Amino acid sequence: MGKWDQQKQAVWRATQEMERTGLVSGASGNVSVRLAPEDGRMLLAVTPTQVPYTRLKPEDIVVIDSEGEPIEGELLPSSETLMHVGIYRARPDVRAVVHTHSIYASVCAVAGLEIPPVIDEMVFFIGGGVRVAEYGFPGTEDLAEKVVVALGDRNAALVRNHGVVGVGRSLEVALEVCGLVERVAQIFVYASLLGRANPIPQEALATEEELFQMRRRAESEEESQP
Secondary structure, three states: OOOOHHHHHHHHHHHHHHHHOOOOOOOOOEEEEEEEEEOOEEEEEEOEOOOOOOOOOHHHOEEEEOOOOEEEOOOOEOOOHHHHHHHHHHOOOOOEEEEEOOHHHHHHHHHOOOEOOOOHHHHHHHOOOEOEOOOOOOOOHHHHHHHHHHHOOOOEEEEOOOEEEEEEOOHHHHHHHHHHHHHHHHHHHHHHHOOOOOOOOHHHHHHHHHHHHHHHHHHHHHHHOO
C-alpha cells in the first residue's frame, strides 16, 4: 500500500461524485486535497489533466509540491494546479479545493454577475455572496491571484468566463459548497427572470456573517488543540 493511497482514493471519490451530480462533464474541473507537509514543503494530491472521470483511477491522482512539481504519479497534474496552490498558500484553513463547471454558476460567471446572498444557507456555509474573479488566462499565476482575491475569506468564488471554485476543511465540505453554489445560482437566475432576486435583509445578513466567522474560529481552535 502506497503512502498517500488513502488520500488519492478520497480525491478520486470526489471526482466521481461531482461527475455523478452533473457539476462537471468529461475531464473538466479538478480536485485537490492538502497533505501533511514534508521537509517544510506543502504537498497536495491533485487530479491529472485531461483524463475523463469515467476512466480516472485512484492511482492516476498526482502528488505535487508547493511549486506544482510532481512527486508521485505518472500523469501531468491539473492544468489549474497554480490556482489550487495559490488558494492553499493564501488560506491555511483550507484543506480541499474543488473546481467545477456547473451550468447555472457558469452562466453567472460568463455574465460577470456576483451571486448575492439570496438564501440564508449560502451565508452560513459560504460566508456571503459569491463574488466573481477578474478574468485571468487559464492555468496562469494571474488567474490564481485573481481567484484568491475574489475568494477572500469565503468558501466559494466564480471564475470569470470559466466556472466555480469551492473550498473547505474537507473534500466533503468543498463538494457541498460547489453543489450549494450551483443550486443558489439556479435560484438567482430564475428569480432574476421574474424581476425579483431580493437579497437577505441587511440586519439578518450581518448576523449570519458573524455566525459564519464564529464557526470558522471555533473550527480553527478545535484543530489547534493537541
